[in-house]
Amino acid sequence: MPLIRSRKHNPGRYLAALTLAGMAVTAAAQAESATENGDHDNPVTVTGHHERYKSDTVSSPKKTEALVDTPQTVSVISKELLSDQNAVTLTDALRNTPGITMQLGENGSTSAGDTFQLRGFSAQSSIYLDGIRDLGAVSRDVFNVEQVEVAKGPAGAEGGRGSSAGYINLVSKRPYLETRNHATVSGYSDGGLRASVDSNVRLGKTSGFRLNIMDQDVDVPGRDYVKNSGYGVAPAYGLGIGTDTRFYLLGQVVQQKNLPDGGLPVVGLAGYHSNATQPTPAVISNAQLALNNAALSAAAPVDSRNFYGSPNDYEKVDAAMATSIIEHDFADGVHLVNTTRYGQTSMDRVLTGVNGTNAAAASFNPADPSTWAVTRSRQRVDQDNRILASATNLTASLDWGSWTHDVSAGLELTYEEQQTKTYGTTGLVIPAASLYHPNVNDTLPVPVATGAATDGDTTTVAGYVFDTAKHGPWLLSAGLRLDTYTIHTNNTAATGATAIAPLKDSRTIASWNIGAVYKPRRNGSVYISYATSLTPPGGSNFQLSSTAGNLANAALDPTETDNFEIGTKWDVFRDHLSLTAAWYNTQAKNEISLQDPVTLLYAQIGKREVSGIELGAVGQLSPKWTVSAGVQTMHTEIKQGSTGNNAQGAATRWSPDLTATVWTTYKVTKRLTVGGGASYTSDQLLVVNPETDLSTYNGLPKIPSFVVANAMASYDLTRRIELQLNVYNLFDENYIQSLNNGGSRVTKGQPRTATLTAHLRF
Template structure:
C-alpha cells in the first residue's frame, strides 16, 4: 500500500492541534499493523520522508554523520503536497523567505533568501550552478537538498548562507511508468508523466514531461502557462561503467504580476493624512496591461560518465551546457502617488513600464574521484575533483522616458508613466512596450577549481571531516549606454581576477551508533561581481573590481540522532555566521571602508521520518537573530538588522494511512519580517514598514482506488488567511498569499 501524504506548515501554537487530530488515528495503529501483510509494511518504509544520504558525491558520509545542517526533501513528499515549483518545495524548510523586488522593479523567477542572505544565485542542478530568472518546476526532480551555512568549499564563490541542490531523475534498470492529472480552483490544470523503459540489458530510457495552465489564485488577469520535457538515456546500468545523457527543456508563457498597493493594510503609514486613512484595494485588482508578458526558454544538456575502479573507487566526469532566456514586460507600482480629493474613487497612482531581456549561459565540466584508503590505523573516505566553468549573463537596455535614435527607439516615441485608477485600474488600456535602445551589460566569469573532502575515521567514536577548495576566477564586464543625443557609448571594460581559498573542518563524536555530536567551522569568499558578473565602475560600490572579496565565517554546533530503528531522524544545531568586508561609510573621515559586517545567529530543530509504519512526520523550527555591525550610509544612517529575516519560522507536515485512505495536514509559520532596518527612521512616511506574522494551514486526503490509481485532494490555506507573502523594498506594493484553493489529482501507475 503506497502511502499518500501532503504538507504545508504551522506556527508552533498549531503543532499541538495537528498532533491531537492524529491521536485517534494512532490509537488503531497497532491493530492495523497486525492485520496488514508484511509486503505493505515494506512499501511504506520505501516511501519514507527520511533520506539516508545526500546525492552529492562531495558528502562522503550518511547525513547522521555529516557535521552540517542538510535537509533532503524527497519527491514522494512533494507529490503528496501537490507541489509544482521549487518555491513550493522550499516551504518545507524553516528559515527561507521570498522577496518581491526593488522599489520600481519586480524580481523574476525564484527569489529568496536563507539565514539572512540572498540565495537565488546559489541554486544548483546535480552540483552545477543553475543560472537564469526562471520559476523552477519540480517535475524532473528526485529530491531537493537544502545545505545550510557557508559552503565555499562545496560550490565556490558567493555562498554566505548555503545553497540549494536539485537532483534530477535519471533512467533506472526497470520498467516504471506513472502519470498524474490535476484540476483545481482558479482554472488550475496540470499534467505530468514519468516514463522509464528498459530497452536492453543495462540500457534504459526515461522521459519526464509536464504541462500546466492556470490562473493565479486571488488575482485577475495574472496567468501562468508552462510546458517541460526531460528525456534521458543510460548505458551500462548495474555495471562498472555507466554513461548518462540527459536534458531538460522548459518553456513558460506567463502574464506577470507587479503586485498591488499596500494602502489600507494593517500597519500602513503615509505622510498624507487622507491617503493614510484610505481603504484597501481589491486583492484581485490588476495594475498591468494587456500587453504585459513573460516568456522564458530554459534548456540544459548534460553528459555524465562513471567508472568503478578496483578497491571501491569511482571516477566521474560530468559536462553541461545550459542556456536560459527571459523576456518580460510588466507594469509596476513605484509608490503611492494618489491625488487627494473628496472622492477616493478618483484617486490615481503612477505605474512604471518595466522590461527585462536577459540571457544566461553556462558551460561546465567536473571530474571527480571518490575513494577509500588507510594510513596506519586511520581510514579515509576521500572525494576530490577538478571543476572548469564558464558563466555569462547579458542584460539589454530599453527606452524609458524618452526614446533615442537606435533600434526603433524613435525620438517621436515618448514614454510616459501610466496613470492608473487606484481602486479600479483598467487592464485594457493600451500601453507602449519599451524597445531596445542598444544599451547592454554583458558579464562573464571563468573558473578553474580544485577541491578535496576527506573524512578521517580515528576510531569507532571519533571522525574528522575536512574540505578545501582552491579556485582561480576571472570576471569581465562589457557595457554600453545611450547618450542624451541617442548615440551609443561603449564603456570601458571592467575586469577582476584572483584566487580564492575556501575551507571547512568538522569534528564528530558518536556516543552511539545511531547518533552524533559535532562542531564545525567554515570559511567562504564572495568576490565582486559574483551574483550577475556585472562589475561596477563606482569606486565605492561593493561590486567594484578594486574591492576585496567578502569573507564569511560560520561556526556550528549540533547533534543528529536516528531513532525508532532508524526510521526517524532528529537534529538540532546552533550557529553563528559573520559576513565581513562589506562597504560602509565613516562620517568623521568622509570616506568608505570595507569594515561593515552582518551577523546571523540561530538555532534549528528538525524531525523527519516515521513514527509508526503508517504515521509520517516532517517538522522543523528555526529561531534566528540578525545584526548589522558598522553598516552606515553616507548620510550617517546606521542599519541595525537584515530585511526579510523573521526571528521565528516553523513548518510541519504529518500524515496517517488507514487502509486505502490517507489523511494529512500541516502548517507553516513566519514571524514578523522587518523592512525598515535603519536606526531612528520615522514610520510616518514608510508605507509598510514590516510584514506581519502569519500562519497558514493545509489539509490533504487521498484514497487508493486500486493498485494502479490513487485520488488525492489538497486544500491549501484552509482557513482562508489573508497575509502578505512578499513586499517590495519601498513598502508600497505587495503580493498577498494565495487564498483558499483546492486541487484534485488523479495519479496512475502502469
C-alpha cells in the first residue's frame, strides 16, 4: 500500500505553544502602547540584538586567565549566535566549531542522545552543565543555556576521568538585576511549532527571579512520521546579586516525547557496494548470489522520506535537576564558589533499526525490485541516571617576589549511578521491510524484558590545584588533579541464567597539564602546552566487565591521551575580534588491539596519533559586521596495533581530514539584518584498514564530503517585535549526516527547510 505521510500532532501541545505566543504578543503590544503613550513612571528596558559573538572568559573558575592568555584551544558559542541561527539543540550549537562529528550506533543499534566525536575521540561522557558532568542518553535542548564552551585537547586535570580530547560545558541562564522579557514563537516549513519565554524580574535591590519555558511539537525535516515533541521549565532565583555574597537556586525539568528515527538503508548511495555472503546452509547458488549483489550495487537509492519503523515507536525522556550555587568574594581578590546538584534522567525508547538486505535469500529477484527487502531490528533502551555532586573552588591572586600567582584549588565529591534494563527479541518475529515501499502498518513486536539488568555506580573524591605565575610578558601555568574513585557493577542475569558475580574497581589516577604563554603585546599571546587525560576501565558508563580483552575489564590499565599544542591568540579591531591558530598532536596509548589473529587474543598495545591545525575568528569586523568561523585539519594514524581490529578501527573512524564552519551577519539598516554561512566536512571513513578494497566492501564504507549553506534575515517591525527567517540547507544539498558502524544504515541531513520566528520583547 502507498505510504501516507503522518501529520499527527498533539493538539494540546500546539495549544500550549500558541498560548505562550499569544501571551507574549499581548504583553509586547501593551508594552509598546505604554511607551508610545508616555508611560514614564514605569519605563521598560528594550534589549536589541547583541552582535558580539566573542567572549573574553569562560565560566569555569579553574581557568583564571582571559581566553587570549589561556594555553589551549577553547571555543565559546554565545546565545546571540544561537539566536541568529535559531539553533535549539546542542547538536545545532556544536556545528559552529570545527572538529566535531556526529555518530550513530553499532550495526542495528542506534546511539541514544547526544553522541559526538571531538578531535577523533568520543565525547559522549564529556558533557558538563555548569562544570558538573551531565550524564544521560538524551538529546539536549539549549532553551536554558547562556553559552556553550568547548575546550579541546585532553583535559583530565579539569574534568577528571575521560575528557580524552576535551569537554563540552553548557552554562545555565541565571537571574540578574533588570526586568526583561523575551519570547519567541517559530513555525517550521515541514510542520510544527516551537515557543519559548525568557522572563527575568528584579525582585529587590539584590534579588531576581528568572523563568525559561519551552514547548514544541515539530516534524523532523525531510522525514515521514519522525517528530520531536516536548517541553522544558527552568526557574532560577538569585539573592545577593551584585554583592560580595551571592546565592543562586536553579531548577530544570525537561520532558520529551519523540518518535525516533531508525534511519535509511544505504542501497544506491554513492560508494555503496553489495557483497553479501552465503548463509549456512546456502539457499541459492554462488552464481545467483553474484547476480543479486550486482543488481543491488547498481540500484537506485530509496526515498529519503521512507520510514521503516512503526508509528508506535517512541522515545520518552524525563529529566529533572536542582542546583545551588553559593559565591563569596573575600578581601584581596579571594573568591569561593560551591556548586551542589542533584539530578536524575530516565529514558525509555522503542525504535526500529535498519540492517542488511535479503540479497542471499531465495525470494530475491534481481529483475524485480519489489522483492528486495531489508531486515529490521527492534531495540528498546530503558535507562536511568542519577547524580549527586558538590564542587567547591577557591581562587586567589598572590604576590611572591616579582611574580604574581593566580591560584585555583578545589575539591569535588560525586556519586553517579546508571541503571539499564535489558530487552530482547528472542522468539519474536520481526518482518523484513520492502526496500523501496516499506509498509508502516506492519505489525512489529515490542522487545520484552529478559530479566537481565545492569546497575553501576561510581563514587569519586577529587582534588586539584592550578597555578598561573605571571612576570612581565610571561605566564607559566601548571595543574594537577587526583581522582580517587570506586566503581561497582551489579549485573543481574537473565531469567533462568547463571547468576553473575558483582564487579568492583578502586584506584587513584592523576592528570596534569603545563603551559607557557609569551605576550609580545597586550592583546596577543604565543603559547605552548602539554596536557594528559586517563580513562579507566568502566569510566564512561560504570559497566565493568570480566571478559578478557574488554576495555572495561578492571584488570586493564587506564587508556591515556597526551596532547602537545603550540598556538597564538590575538584580540584585534579594538578587542572586538578574536583570532586564534594552533597546531596540536594527541597520542592515545594503552588501547585494546588484536595481538594474535589466530588465537584472537587482545592486548593493550594500541597507539594512535591525531594531529592537525585549527584556526578561528570570532567577533566583530565592524560595528555592523559579525563573524564566527573555524577550520580544523585532522590527520589520524595508527602507530601500533592491528588496523584490521574492529575495536581499534572504531576508535579511528569518523575523523575527517578537514572540517570548516563560517557564519556571519551584517546590519544593513537600523531594522534589517541579513546573515548566512556554511559548513564543510571532508570524507569520514568507516573502514580504516588501508588493505581493504572499498569497492568490494559490503555496505557503505564512508560518509562522502559535503557542504551545507544556511541563511537568515531579521527585521524589526517595532521596538519590541522582530521577525526572523532562517533557511537551512539553502542549496538543498543531498548529504549524509551520520552512518552506523555496520555500514548499513544512514541518517540523511535535512533538506532545504525554513523557520519563521517572531521575537517579542516586553
